[in-house]
Amino acid sequence: MKQADDIIIDLVNPNARVLDLGCGDGDLLCRLRQTKSVTGYGVEIEHDRIEGCLARGVNVIEHDIDAGLERFPTNSFDIVIMNETLQAISEPRTLVREMLRIGEECIVTFPNFAYWQCRKQLFFGGRMPVSKHLPNEWYDTPNIHLCTIHDFDMMCASENVRVISRYVFNQNGRQTIATRMFRNVLGVTAFYRLGRAS
Amino acid sequence: MSEASSQQDQVASDSVGVVAPQCAEFDEPFTMENGATLPFFQLMYETYGRLNADRSNAVLICHALSGHHHAAGYHDADDRRTLGWWDNCIGPGKPIDTNDFYVVALNNMGGCHGSTGPTSNNPEINEPYGSDFPQVTVGDWVNSQARFADFLGIDSFAAIIGGSLGGMQAMQWAIDYPDRVRNALLIACAPNLSAQNIAFNEIARQAILKDRNFNEGRYLAAAAKPMDGLGTARMLGHVTYLSADGMDLKFGGDLKNDEASDYHDVVGEVTSYLQYNGEKFAGMFDANTYLLMTHALDKFDPARSFDNDLVSALKNATARFLVVSFSTDWRFAPERSLEIVDALISAGCDVSYADIESLSGHDSFLLEIPRYHRILTSYMKQIAESLVT
Numbered sequence: 001m002k003q004a005d006d007i008i009i010d011l012v013n014p015n016a017r018v019l020d021l022g023c024g025d026g027d028l029l030c031r032l033r034q035t036k037s038v039t040g041y042g043v044e045i046e047h048d049r050i051e052g053c054l055a056r057g058v059n060v061i062e063h064d065i066d067a068g069l070e071r072f073p074t075n076s077f078d079i080v081i082m083n084e085t086l087q088a089i090s091e092p093r094t095l096v097r098e099m100l101r102i103g104e105e106c107i108v109t110f111p112n113f114a115y116w117q118c119r120k121q122l123f124f125g126g127r128m129p130v131s132k133h134l135p136n137e138w139y140d141t142p143n144i145h146l147c148t149i150h151d152f153d154m155m156c157a158s159e160n161v162r163v164i165s166r167y168v169f170n171q172n173g174r175q176t177i178a179t180r181m182f183r184n185v186l187g188v189t190a191f192y193r194l195g196r197a198s
Numbered sequence: 199m200s201e202a203s204s205q206q207d208q209v210a211s212d213s214v215g216v217v218a219p220q221c222a223e224f225d226e227p228f229t230m231e232n233g234a235t236l237p238f239f240q241l242m243y244e245t246y247g248r249l250n251a252d253r254s255n256a257v258l259i260c261h262a263l264s265g266h267h268h269a270a271g272y273h274d275a276d277d278r279r280t281l282g283w284w285d286n287c288i289g290p291g292k293p294i295d296t297n298d299f300y301v302v303a304l305n306n307m308g309g310c311h312g313s314t315g316p317t318s319n320n321p322e323i324n325e326p327y328g329s330d331f332p333q334v335t336v337g338d339w340v341n342s343q344a345r346f347a348d349f350l351g352i353d354s355f356a357a358i359i360g361g362s363l364g365g366m367q368a369m370q371w372a373i374d375y376p377d378r379v380r381n382a383l384l385i386a387c388a389p390n391l392s393a394q395n396i397a398f399n400e401i402a403r404q405a406i407l408k409d410r411n412f413n414e415g416r417y418l419a420a421a422a423k424p425m426d427g428l429g430t431a432r433m434l435g436h437v438t439y440l441s442a443d444g445m446d447l448k449f450g451g452d453l454k455n456d457e458a459s460d461y462h463d464v465v466g467e468v469t470s471y472l473q474y475n476g477e478k479f480a481g482m483f484d485a486n487t488y489l490l491m492t493h494a495l496d497k498f499d500p501a502r503s504f505d506n507d508l509v510s511a512l513k514n515a516t517a518r519f520l521v522v523s524f525s526t527d528w529r530f531a532p533e534r535s536l537e538i539v540d541a542l543i544s545a546g547c548d549v550s551y552a553d554i555e556s557l558s559g560h561d562s563f564l565l566e567i568p569r570y571h572r573i574l575t576s577y578m579k580q581i582a583e584s585l586v587t
Contacts, residue, residue, distance in 0.1 A: 059518075
């Protein structure tokens with residue numbers, strides 16, 4: 001079974017200059033460096049994760065993404081990655097714009113709130129969904145901007161953002177014919193590779 | 199058990215223990231950036247830990263304005279006052295781990311702790327240099343440290359580390375000798391001095407220059423030295439190293455509580471604290487060295503030779519960088535560190551950055567702040583691991 005990181009690694013070109021927003025302990029960048037010879041930086045705010053990056057020799061910049069990305073110059077990276085962080089950002093639409101200013105392309109991944117299990121919990125249980133992918137209760141969740149695959153498509157269209165490719169995982173971490181056809185129902189996690197409108 | 203060995207036992211297991219300074223002598227002339235030449239010079243230094251077989255684990259510690267070669271351990275096991283200035287960071291199991299690294303600390307040229315400086319004999323007139331000692335720059339220090347590295351037989355340093363003015367030397371190293379530094383740690387540093395920084399330095403210098411005993415820098419032979427001026431300079435400097443909140447905490451000065459007695463206590467405490475620090479410093483530092491060091495600080499600006507473009511200045515650097523700032527440092531504020539970080543990113547250099555929450559202002563870089571030390575430890579451990587393979 002492919003992990004989410006494997007999909008992202010497939011989407012990144014060799015030798016790319018990468019900015020990884022919300023890079024965690026640097027695992028993805030470390031693997032990208034080994035498998036794709038990328039260079040670049042992670043951006044992180046959590047103290048222990050920053051130490052994790054340093055311990056494995058991954059470049060990490062302490063910075064609050066919600067404070068904006070103005071400091072990163074236009075066209076300064078080949079690709080900007082935002083892995084499972086978009087839903088926790090205060091202004092996700094502005095952020096996607098910024099990512100496509102800084103990078104030629106960007107990769108965004110997020111949990112699909114329209115996944116059937118979420119729908120079931122809301123419909124039958126009448127409560128906010130709690131699952132492996134969305135483990136928090138409503139009152140302590142960092143996920144303040146959850147969206148569905150359909151919502152994200154609409155935003156891309158209205159923002160004139162080009163969807164270069166899209167992968168949707170089911171609960172087993174697979175993309176099947178079914179997830180392709182009914183992605184907004186069967187998709188647990190969505191991966192988008194985005195570019196500027198040509 | 200003899201008294202000596204019981205004293206020895208009291209030295210903590212994470213201390214490098216009792217150390218003795220050494221002296222490196224250089225007989226070849228040294229030409230400074232301003233064209234002045236020293237016919238020969240010497241540098242005082244100390245080392246901690248062991249140089250490994252392929253001579254790849256050397257770490258250079260660059261000191262700040264008033265520092266020197268005694269960075270770790272004791273000169274006298276019986277006297278805790280002889281503790282090195284960065285002992286909390288250097289030693290077995292400490293962030294700069296002497297089990298992993300061969301750590302070298304020196305007193306810079308122009309200093310007053312045994313390296314050739316204003317208090318040294320000028321062979322031309324057979325008198326101390328005094329104010330005739332040529333104005334050194336950060337670049338001169340780095341060049342003299344490179345000669346020092348040759349003397350030690352070190353081709354490239356695993357890391358060059360410095361806080362404040364020390365960080366500036368580490369940055370200059372990475373620019374001037376890219377092949378000789380693999381990691382540069384710039385702590386509480388700035389890419390150049392702000393007008394405000396320079397203004398504070400100028401007030402400090404005026405305090406020294408206007409001291410009745412300064413005598414145009416020729417005070418060494420006289421009975422009285424410009425102690426008042428140097429002490430005042432230090433008091434001023436010292437305040438810029440602290441933060442407003444940190445000082446309130448230190449002196450229990452909740453000035454919003456306007457009971458007269460509390461207020462006077464604060465006044466008294468601040469006064470005696472500054473007085474004590476100023477006098478203590480003036481008793482062990484040289485006024486001419488203070489002038490040289492502050493001028494070197496004022497002139498530091500590696501971008502200047504690159505059309506004032508810091509990115510161009512850093513383009514040749516191949517070292518990996520760690521930049522660390524402290525939240526309440528207003529002398530070299532976090533924004534100044536971020537200027538360095540942003541330039542390094544634009545120059546395509548490897549860089550990591552952390553901003554440490556601290557109440558202690560610029561002085562934080564000398565303190566044992568848990569997160570700060572964890573950051574240094576993580577970074578240094580990873581360098582140590584890369585040496586093993």
